Amino acid sequence: MKKILFISAVSLLSCNRSAQQTHPPVGGVLSQKDLDVSKNRMRNLNSQERSQIQEWANAQPVKYYTTQLNYWVTAENFDKRERRPDNSTISYSYDLYDFDQTKIYDQSFERRDAKFGHFDELKAVENALRFIHDGEEVTLLVPSSLAYGTYGDEKKIDNDIPLIIKLKAL
Template sequence: MKKIIFISVLGLLGCNRNTQIHPPVGGVLSQKDLDVSRERMKNLNGLERQQIQDWINTQQVKYYSTQLNYWVNAEGYDKRERRQDNTLISYSYELYDFDQTKIYDQSIERRDARFGHFEELKAVENALRFIRNGEEVTLLVPSSLAYGTYGDEKKIDNDIPLIIKLKAL
């Protein structure tokens, strides 16, 4: 019995000594933690941008970089007239990984969404501001503008860049 108690105490002490404390989601982080996180995202974004650019170089379709840090297959896209807040738009999109495997069987579709009042991926919301009615575009999106470090908690893992086929209905 003494051996079991001794081993249990050693195990608890061993676990306690190397445990790193993480604040809960929404908790307060120190400046050092924020700096580490910022540097990680900067490095990840640079790596993903290079990987996306390498992928673009193998494609026959031309993609253009936008001001928000994603690519679109329409030249001068983000220089078009911008849709204003409170205007309505109906749209659908499909998500793919960079192996061009469709992630969800069903398209994601929204009817009469009002700008400034709906939550969407940053790149999708930005692209919808410039899309023409009936137009279909393909977006190449780094993970920071997609589902980020948490994923969608379903089929999309963390830190995954996406191909988004977006259409204004």
């Protein structure tokens, strides 16, 4: 018992208290400084990704147009179209690709009769579904902040990965 207490005491004393905290404790709150660091990191990452996506889009044979929400789409004046109202339904499917144009998941994501305001989807997908016409297929170029962000999907998509999304209204 004395050995366990001694080892515990030595372990506690040898802890480095000057190490920076990278994540708040579970249920904890970030300080304003931590929030500012995180905000600046995301602003810089978004700026860098937007530049890289624009460069990639310029090299493609298909024309991409920017939207007000900060993603690109293959339809001109896309987010100037009539917007679908809340509680209307839509059926759709989409595939996810990385910027090497490698399909990430073999199976398409598909939803039938989803009701706006009552489903949780990637921000860019939900926004694009508001403007897409029935039967139309568009390609979205999405920065990571509008995709799976700093956490990824905890399966095949890592953190901070921009995506190509091929979306179709069924």
